[in-house]
Amino acid sequence: MIKVNAHLHTPYSFSAFSSIEEALNMAVNEGISVVGINDFYTTEGYKEWNDGCKSRNLYPLFNIELIGLNIEDQKNGLRVNDPANPGRTYISGKGLKYPFVLHEPLADQLSSVLNESNAQVEAMYHKVNELLGDLKIGFSLDLEWIKSSLTKGMFRERHLAKALRIKVFEFYLNDEKKIKDCFSLLFNGKNLQSDISNYAGIENEIRANLLKSGGVAFVPETPAAFLPVETVCNIILAGGGIPTYPFLADDVKGGYTDFESNLVQVAEELTKRGFHSVEFISTRNDVQLLEKYAEYLYEQGFVITFGSEHNTPAMEPIELFARNGKPLTDRLMQINFDGACVIAAHQYLVSQGLNGYVDKEGKVDRTKREEFVKFGKELILKTIDHK
Numbered sequence: 001m002i003k004v005n006a007h008l009h010t011p012y013s014f015s016a017f018s019s020i021e022e023a024l025n026m027a028v029n030e031g032i033s034v035v036g037i038n039d040f041y042t043t044e045g046y047k048e049w050n051d052g053c054k055s056r057n058l059y060p061l062f063n064i065e066l067i068g069l070n071i072e073d074q075k076n077g078l079r080v081n082d083p084a085n086p087g088r089t090y091i092s093g094k095g096l097k098y099p100f101v102l103h104e105p106l107a108d109q110l111s112s113v114l115n116e117s118n119a120q121v122e123a124m125y126h127k128v129n130e131l132l133g134d135l136k137i138g139f140s141l142d143l144e145w146i147k148s149s150l151t152k153g154m155f156r157e158r159h160l161a162k163a164l165r166i167k168v169f170e171f172y173l174n175d176e177k178k179i180k181d182c183f184s185l186l187f188n189g190k191n192l193q194s195d196i197s198n199y200a201g202i203e204n205e206i207r208a209n210l211l212k213s214g215g216v217a218f219v220p221e222t223p224a225a226f227l228p229v230e231t232v233c234n235i236i237l238a239g240g241g242i243p244t245y246p247f248l249a250d251d252v253k254g255g256y257t258d259f260e261s262n263l264v265q266v267a268e269e270l271t272k273r274g275f276h277s278v279e280f281i282s283t284r285n286d287v288q289l290l291e292k293y294a295e296y297l298y299e300q301g302f303v304i305t306f307g308s309e310h311n312t313p314a315m316e317p318i319e320l321f322a323r324n325g326k327p328l329t330d331r332l333m334q335i336n337f338d339g340a341c342v343i344a345a346h347q348y349l350v351s352q353g354l355n356g357y358v359d360k361e362g363k364v365d366r367t368k369r370e371e372f373v374k375f376g377k378e379l380i381l382k383t384i385d386h387k
Contacts (some may be wrong), residue, residue, distance in 0.1 A: 001333045002380065004340040005318050006036035006061055007092065007246075007279060007307020011151075012045035013065075014158045016200075016315045020045060023310070023318070024052045030319045033384045034340045036061030038092060038307065041114045043100040043239075044153055050098060059383045061343050062100065064093045064241065066113075068229035079257040081248045089229050092244040093236030094277055094305070095347035095356065106235045109227060116225040118155045125160055127217035128210065135185055139171045161206040162313065165199060186210065200313035233274060233362065240350035242303065242343065242358045244277040245270050250289045252323070263293060267300045276357075276364040277303040277339070282332075287322035291332055298335050301366030303357070305339035306332070341376030342369060348379055 008023060009015045017023040020037075027035050035058055037049040046062055053060035067090055073080055074087025082088040102110060122143070129140045146163045147155060172178040176196050183192040183202070187209040194201030210217045227235075233243040248257055260266050270278065278297055280290060294304055306320050306328070320328055320336070328336070346356035357372050358364050 001330065002034065002337050002384070003030075003032045003319060003333070004034040004036075004305070004336050005032050005307050005320055006034070006094070006305035006336070006340055006343070007038040007063065007065075007281065007309055008035060008318070009039055009065075009309055009311035010037055010045045010049070012042050013039035013154050014156045014311055016310045016313060020048045020052055024049075024056055024058060026318050027058060028056050030317060032058075032318050034059045034061065034337075034344070034380060035318075036063045036094070036305070036307065036340075036343075038063040038065050038309075040065050040067075040154060040156070040311075041110065041117065042154055043096065046098055046100055057384055059340075059344060059380045060098075061094065061340065062096045062098045062241075062347055063244075064096060064236070064239070065246075066091050066093070066110075066232045066235065067226060068232035069223075069226035070229045073259070078259055080259040081246055081257060083248065083251075083257055088226065089232075090246050091229065091232050091236070092246055092279060093239060093241030094244045094279075094303075095240070095242050095343040095350070096236070097240030097351050098347065100239060102235065102239050106231075106238050109231060110235055113225055113227055114154065116222060120219055120221050120225060121155045121157050121160055123219040124157060124211055124217045127219065128160065128164060131186065131210070131216055137171075137182065137185070139167055141167060157207060157211045158203065158311075158313065161203040161211060164206055164210075165203050188216075200315075203313045229273075237358070237360060237362050240347070240356070242277045242346060242356070243275055243362065244279050244303075244305075245275040247278055247280050247293065249280055249285045249293055251284075254286070254289070263296055267297055267302070270302075271300075274362050276301070276366065277305075277342075279305045279307060279339075281309050282306045282320045282322050282328060283308060283316065285323055287326040287329065287332075290322055291329055294332060294335050298338075301369060303339045303342045303369065304335050305343065306336045337377075338369075338373045341374075341380060342372040343376070344379050345372040345376035348376075 010020050070087045077086045080089045150159045180192050236243045349356040
């Protein structure tokens with residue numbers, strides 16, 4: 001079975017990987033043949049991804065992730081795929097044109113939301129420095145250092161948490177007691193829970209205690225940070241991609257969001273909203289419940305892919321697993337590969353100036369899915385057989 005990971009973030013947004021090269025080397029070492037870049041708000045990593053895949057005989061998928069807002073869902077208190085914010089909807093675009101081109105006015109709209117996102121985190125950066133000064137910690141963060149050393153154009157709160165963790169460790173020369181005392185002071189008396197060697201855990205605690213709602217450095221997002229869901233889909237279509245709905249699916253208690261709780265209804269509603277492709281971050285989900293959802297959606301004609309994201313500090317395998325490290329079933333792996341084949345065929349055709357699986361208006365003939373699976377499989381095998 002050909003292994004696929006169709007959703008990977010890189011340092012061009014935020015990532016566990018230090019570089020695209022590290023991500024692709026891991027893919028090779030773990031026997032992954034098809035890999036999809038899927039950064040937030042940006043396609044800046046596409047060339048590096050393409051060239052790195054080409055030199056390793058990996059098949060690249062060119063994707064993007066955006067966050068939209070459905071006002072009607074928000075008014076109705078409907079949680080879609082953000083469990084804490086009704087109406088807020090994460091959307092991926094799969095199989096965009098490479099090289100990527102986006103014309104006005106959509107290019108300006110995409111740039112505007114990226115700038116809004118960066119501005120929000122910069123405002124939190126200033127609040128963190130105010131806290132460091134008020135507590136007389138002895139150092140402050142440097143914005144230009146963060147941008148030049150830790151980011152590639154996008155400034156996210158995870159970058160800010162990482163920067164603070166690095167500077168605390170540097171300032172106290174890795175002295176465990178002093179580091180713990182410092183974080184206790186920053187966290188208003190709350191002790192650090194993570195082991196001192198668990199960088200990912202410490203950065204998550206920084207976010208939870210300082211940067212999330214209720215934290216002293218928290219700055220809420222402005223309405224300008226979110227485009228309407230329809231506009232997000234139009235940007236994806238204009239870029240040649242397939243609008244794709246990322247499922248949260250089951251949580252650790254087996255619960256679902258309001259929108260996703262009824263499998264039959266969510267399949268119907270997604271179709272009404274113009275989604276013919278869905279994805280899952282498989283490590284979130286119980287393997288049996290994941291197969292239940294994926295199998296049903298596949299039977300309804302959806303294109304389905306799985307990924308791991310890697311958009312947190314924690315380094316996990318690129319090979320896909322379900323929750324608690326459970327291997328994906330053969331059926332899940334086949335569904336994932338079929339989905340990757342459709343995306344591969346689609347992005348090849350749109351890059352030639354032709355209609356792909358989804359046309360420019362977002363319309364799909366789902367009966368043609370198998371044709372695209374067959375064509376995409378040929379494209380993928382031609383690339384990876386050169387290994």
